[in-house]
Amino acid sequence: MRVESLVLRVIESRTDMKYAVMPQAGMIKIEEKPVPPIEDDKVLINVKMCGICGTDTLIHKGILNVNFPYSPGHEYSGVVVDTGKKVSSIKIGDRVTVNPNHECGLCYFCRLGFPNHCENLKRPGIKSNGGFAEYVSVPEKIVYRIPDSISFRNATLIEPVSCVLHMIDEACIKPRDVVVIIGGGTMGLICLLLCGYYGARTIILSEPVEYKRALAKQLGAFLTCDPAKECLSSRVKETDLHGANLVLDNVGSSNTVFEGYKCLGKKGRLLISGLNSEKAEIPISVQDIVKNELTIKGVFLNPNTFSRSIELLGMKVFPWDNLFTHEIQLSEINRAFDISAEAKAVKILVNINERE
Ligand SMILES: [Zn+2]
Ligand SMILES: [Zn+2]
Structure with missing residues (x-):
């Protein structure tokens, strides 16, 4: 009516x-x-x-x-x-x-x-x-x-969740992976929820804002790091000697990408979704990439993930x-x-x- x-x-x-x-x-x-x-x-x-x-x-x-x-x-x-x-x-x-x-x-x-x-x-x-x-x-x-089980409020998250799902698809996350998430905004926190759901073992989230770090803890981060005060890669290697299996950078600045790269252990994968300054670039060692079989990958938008995102939003587990x-x-x-x-x-x- x-x-x-x-x-x-x-x-x-x-x-x-x-x-x-x-x-x-x-x-x-x-x-x-x-x-x-x-x-x-x-x-x-x-x-x-x-x-x-x-x-x-x-x-x-x-x-x-x-x-x-x-x-x-x-x-x-x-x-x-x-x-x-x-x-x-x-x-x-x-x-x-x-x-x-x-x-x-x-x-x-x-x-x-x-x-x-x-x-x-x-x-x-x-x-x-x-x-x-x-x-x-x-x-x-x-x-x-969208089904009635998803409120109009939560439905606004379908697009950002669909973008994170593309990142998760490309990350080939495995149960018990050590995962580092850079950025504790909406995208970083959705990464945190989904990585936990996909079986990550230790999730370390890096974020300069205290409020967001506290929220990340509440949502399941094993450890949070303030990159303004501590060195993320040292903290990761203190937590796991072998370094991170997976780093998800939602910020995309020169500093965050380089620090994310330094967190990687052998066979590590670094995925970057953050679009930042056009001038962002990093000095990386080619030998390091070859000998350690590292993957560095960009992920862009949300191909083929939108319907799955609607299903995830309808689930009551998040x-x-x-x-x-x-x-x-x-x-x-x-x-x-x-x-x-x-x-x-x-x-x-x-x-x-x-x-x-
Ligand atoms: Zn968006
Ligand atoms: Zn086309």
Whole structure:
């Protein structure tokens, strides 16, 4: 009933809606524009919740470059209020989320099975058309239904969890691995939860912010390290003489990658998902890589992991709620972005239309 009346209201009047826009780095404001028209292959979503991603924060800080004006927000959930003529798999009233990485399916890399390397990749909410808006209109192809067991809040984690799942896939984690996780933000803490689930023996998490280290301990880290005060690689080797089997770097700066590299034991794997300064580089010994059979690997986006991520979010074994530190209304989006720059924040949710 509620959904139907909402649909009628939107369709009949096509009134204006509020959305957030960054006119330039360091500035974000709420503006109004008409609710997007529905196209044949598109789904109109009334957005309920949208999380602030590290990418959004880096764009706001001017560290990552985009074309301005820019509408951020790609970790969102909502209810379908209208569908185009050609849409068949999604219907009005469905609770949904969106995979913001929209591959073409036709290019060389898509046909090889690597959609994250698509030559025509579209990224709504990362390149434009973000989810900090009352309504978004997106292609059916990237819309996923979510079960009632996943709240709109937790559904905002489906995209970040899908990215960590790709990292876990590529890491070939084995039971009893010694794992080092660099960074205790949302991605690092999701890595921690999943590595524990996949049977890691000792998980050491490196993070300069005390609050996040305490949270990591609470979520199962064996040991935490403050990289501002202690040497991570020495601590790892004190804990296990043979060094780490696996290092997951969610930060991607020159310092963290180099320190992660030094933590590796023989046959060790270093995976990097953090995108940081374009100038990040490290001096590494080729002989060391050869003799110790080290693997150094980048992981990018979330190929083929989105459906599995929805299943994981539906499981009751993970304490997802602990990752949310703030919930702020859309009208106060400025404050939300100010907080995102603060050390204590982990996942900040922007409440757009959710009253449950
Ligand atoms: Zn994200
Ligand atoms: Zn493609």
